[in-house]
Amino acid sequence: MTRSLYTRFASGLLFPLHERLKGHDTLAARVELERSQWLSPEALRAMQVARLRALLKHAAARVPYYRNLFARIGFDPEAVRDLAALHHLPVLTKELIRTHFEELRADDAQHVAMFSTTGSSGDPLRFLIGRRRVSRDVAAKWRATRWWDVDIGDREIVAWSSPIELGRQDRIKGLRDRLLRTRLVPAIALTPARLDAFVGEILDFRPRMLFGYPSALALVAQHARAQGVSLDRRGIQVAFVTAERLYPHQRDAIEQVFGCRVANGYGGRDAGFLAHECPAGQLHITAEDVIIEVVGPDGRPRPPGEVGQVVVTHLHSHEFPFIRYVNGDLAALSLDRCACGRGLPSIAEVHGRVNEFLVASSGARVLGVAFAMLLRDMPGVLQFKIIQHALAEVELQLVRGPDFDAERSKPLIERQFRNFLGDDLKLRVVEVGEIVPEPTGKYRYVVNRIAEHGRVAEPGACAHA
Secondary structure: OOHHHHHHHHHHHHHHHHHHHHOOHHHHHHHHHHHHHHOOHHHHHHHHHHHHHHHHHHHHHHHHHHHHHHHHHHHHHHHOOOOHHEEEEEEOOOHHHHHHOOOOOOOOOOOEEEEEEOOOOOOEEEEEEEHHHHHHHHHHHHHHHHHHOOOEEEEEEEEEOOOOOOHHHHHHHHHHHHHHOEEEEEEEEOOOHHHHHHHHHHHHHHHOOOEEEEEHHHHHHHHHHHHHOOOOOOOEEEEOOOOOOOOOHHHHHHHHHOOOEEEEEEEEEOEEEEEEOOOOOOEEEOOOOOEEOOOOOOEEEOOOOOOOOEEEEOOOOOOOOOOOOEEEEEEEEOOOOOOOOOOOEEEEEEEEEEEOEEEOOOOOOOOOOHHHHHHHOOEEEEEEEEEEEEEEEEEEEEEEEOOOOOOOOOOOOHHHHHHHHHHOOEEEEEEEOOOOOOOOOOOOOOHHHHHOOOOOOOOOOOOOO
16 A cells, blocks of 8 residues: 555554544454455354344343344343354334434433434434444444555545534534544535535545545536546545445546546444455445344345345444344345455345335336436436335426437437336426435435335335346
8 A cells, every 4th residue: 555654644543643642442353354355255154144143142141122122032142053043133213213222222322423324215213332343333433444455644636424523522523524634514515606615625635535425426526527627637546435326426526537446335323334246346334343134024034136124233343233224125145256366245235225126017026226226327317316206196207418319318218217127107208407405415316205203114115227
C-alpha cells in the first residue's frame, strides 16, 4: 500500500488515539480482522461457531428476553456445535424489538448508546449498541477501505444526508474530519447549484476516495458530464457506496466520470457493517463478526444463488443481542471462492428492501432491477422512480434529457412492464423535473405501496431480468 507521510500519521497514530479516547479497541480489532481474513472457510466457520455459542450463553444468562425464550423452547446454548443450531431459534423482528426493548438489554450492559435507523422504509427503529460492537463495525469498514490501496488520512469527500451543525459536539467532529482530511458534503437535496458546488469541491480538494449514497454520487457524475467537466484524472482511487442498492447504471456513471472503481458496501445501523466489495469483485461478508442467513417465507435457508430474506446474527452484540434479526432486505449468497484469496464468504447480490419489488398479476415478485436494466440503457432517461399503487396500477416517474425519444421509448417501456407484471397492467408514465429524495437524503427507486400497507405476503420466488 502506497501511503503518504501524513496518511501514515493519521492511520497509525491519530485515528487510533481518537478511538482509544472514545473507549474503542478499533485498531486491535482491525489488526485481528486483517489476519483472520486469510483463514480457510472451515476455520472461519469454527470461529463463528465459538463466538455464536459465547453470545447465546451470555444471552441465556444475562438477557431477560432470551433467558425466557430459551427456557420456553428448551434451547441449550452449551449444546451449540454448528451454525445450523440457529435454525432452532425464532427470528427477531423490528416489532419484537419495539415490544421487548427493555427485556433485550443485558442486565450487565455498560457503556451503551442509543441508535436508530433512518426510517427510510417507513419504520424507524431504536436500539442499543455497546462499545465492543462499535469497535468491530468501525474496524470492519477500516479493513475494507485498505483493500483498495487507500487509508484513513487520505483525502476523502463524503456525500451524506446531514451537514455539520454548529453545536459543540459537531464542532469536535468538524475538527476531527479536518485532521483526518475528510470533507462532508450534504446530500439531502442536490439542486443544480449544490451539484456545481460538489464538483467544485472535488476539483479543489482532489480526494483519493469518495464515500456516499450511490444515487448521490451518480447524480454528481451525470451533472459533471452534462457540464463537460472532466473528473477522471483528479486522483480519485475508489468510490465507496453504501446505504442504498447500487444499480448497474449508477456504477457505470460513477466509474466512467470519476475514472475510478466503485466499491459496494452493505449494512445498516441496526445489523452492522455486513459485507464489503473487494477489488476482485466479491461482496465479502464480515464473517468474524456476523452470521448471515438467507431464508424463504417458511424460514428455511435458501441455497446459494436463490433470493430470500436476510437474517443477521451479530456476534458482538452482547449488550443488546441481534440474534436472527430480519433486517428487511433481500439477497442471495454465493458459493464461489474469491480470486483475491480471502476465505471470507460472499453475497452474490443484494436485491434491496423487501418492498423494493413489484407484484405481477400472477402473484410473482419482480425485482426492480428488471426495469432498471432497461431504463439505464435508454437514451435520455436521467432518473426514474417506480411506484406500485395497486396490483395492476404502476406509476413510472421519469426525468428526461433532451435526447429522450418519447414516441419510440414509451412503447418499449410499457411492453417491458407488461411482460413482467401482466397484460392487464395500467402503466402511467409521468415526466417530472426531478426525483425527490426521502427526508433522510436517500433515493428510493422502487416503492411498493402494496407491501408497505401489508397487503402482500412475505416474498417467495422473485423474478428478475
